[in-house]
Amino acid sequence: MQFIIGQVIHETNTFSSLRTAEPQFRETEWAYREQLAENHRGVRDYAGGMLSEAERLGIGIIPIFGTAACPSGIIAGPTYETIKRELLAGIERTAAFDAICLALHGAGVAEGVEDIEGDLLQAVRRLVGREVPIVVTLDLHANVTPLMVEQADVIVGNYLYPHTDSYECGQEAIVFARRMVEGSIRPVMRLVKPPLMIPTIGSSVSPINTINECCRQYEQEEHVLDCTFYHGFPLADIAAAGVAVLTITNGQAALAERIAAELAGKVMEWKISFFPKYPSPAEGIALALQSASRPVVINETSDNPGAGTPGDGTHLLRAMLEHSLQDACMAFICDPETAEAAHQAGAGAWIDVRLGGKTDTMHGSPLHLRVYVKALTDGKFITSSPMGKGTRVDLGKSARLQAGGCDIIVCSVRNQVFDEQIFLLHGIDVRQMKIVALKSSQHFRASFEPLTDHIITVDSPGLSRMDFTSFPYQRVRRPIYPLDAV
Helix, strand or coil: CEEEEEEEECCECCCCCCCECHHHHHHHEEEEHHHHHHHHCCCCCHHHHHHHHHHHHCCEEEEEEEEECCCECCECHHHHHHHHHHHHHHHHCCCCCCEEEEEECCCCCECCECCHHHHHHHHHHHHHCCCCCEEEEECCCCCCCHHHHHHCCEEEECCCCCCCCHHHHHHHHHHHHHHHHHCCCCEEEEEECCCECCCCCCCCCCCHHHHHHHHHHHCCCCCEEEEEEECCCCCCCCCCCCCEEEEEEECCHHHHHHHHHHHHHHHHHCHHHHCCCCCCHHHHHHHHHHCCCCCEEEEEHHHCHHHCCCCCCCHHHHHHHHCCCCCEEEEEEECHHHHHHHHHHCCCCEEEEEECCCCCCCCCCCEEEEEEEEEEECCEEECCCCCCCCCEEECCCEEEEEECCEEEEEECCCCCCCCCHHHHHCCCCHHHCCEEEECCCCCCHHHHHHHCCCEEEECCCCCCCCCHHHCCCCCCCCCCECCCCC
């Protein structure tokens, strides 16, 4: 057997002013053929799982093209057309193959194309016909569409958030593809999209853990191949935004429809439980100072670059400085200008900076500070988190700045904090800190939960805040909770 493997990953925050063009994709990944395989071999992500499982089963791998960009604004039309053309060209130049396995995200939006994954799959299907199995992995936050389901044979998604099971999703995709080629299964998929958008909630807490357990129970039924609850990506103002239930059976359409409808009904019964109240940055710091734990981790969910925010928000950092904290650190402010100034001055220098708040006014105004340049780095490290372990990260010129009792890490490339490596790179042992602040919504937990017993999520104005009523939705289907009473 010979399987084609490709990748196109982008989570599009349509409210972001940061338009996503080819340079932003090339900054993260733009790889052809064997380079794509080299980038993911041994890495705990979707493509890494596909590669390892295919090699274990003795299946030949034909990597064609793969690209990814940090979550950001709408993809430029010409950039999307280039990506689409490169993916299709890779398939066209492949003489013989038995199946296609694609690592996609499910929440990609380009100029003029609300559903890039559905559009890509439709183009691939037109190219190869109905006889070639197409198996796809999607992120848990995919806005799953009927077009995706119509064009793919099997869609596999995460159960866990943080997405520590992406590698296993990739492995599962290969197994499904092999079983289809062998003729041992005839997958039937049924999709139900209840009228609900939910914020970023981890899979270890209620009601997500309860819903996932329901999925596991359904999968024990005869002929059921998979049952997944997709959280959706609510920061995309498109018709398909929102949660979804996707059930896959072996040739049993009625069974798939029943299970998807039943689970969707249960999800709506729990709709209020998805919206807990979160403290402001000042309230979060007060709670941290009252805690006996050390360290206390405060995550600024409203400026999470992993959801398309600028990563230069100052709301939490301003509150930290106003509290005159000691033994506190933050990672990280994305501010290439300040990072460059620190590198120009050199370690040991004192410099005046205008830190953060340079992208827009929503995420806070710049902080005018006199800071000490404690350390300078190239921003390069290898991810140690269970999510994406082995990924090579390059955040560009980076610096550790000190203001009072607060260490502030400044980098040149946007990204969320997944693990403690960015702190260690700059000489900070988070275990010795009282307060560790970072920009992320949930993915950081995979690495930081073993380091602390107290995590506080704070919410303030930002492109990934939990309060959806602050966003000017125009294209989402209505009515939909929590924007409407349903």
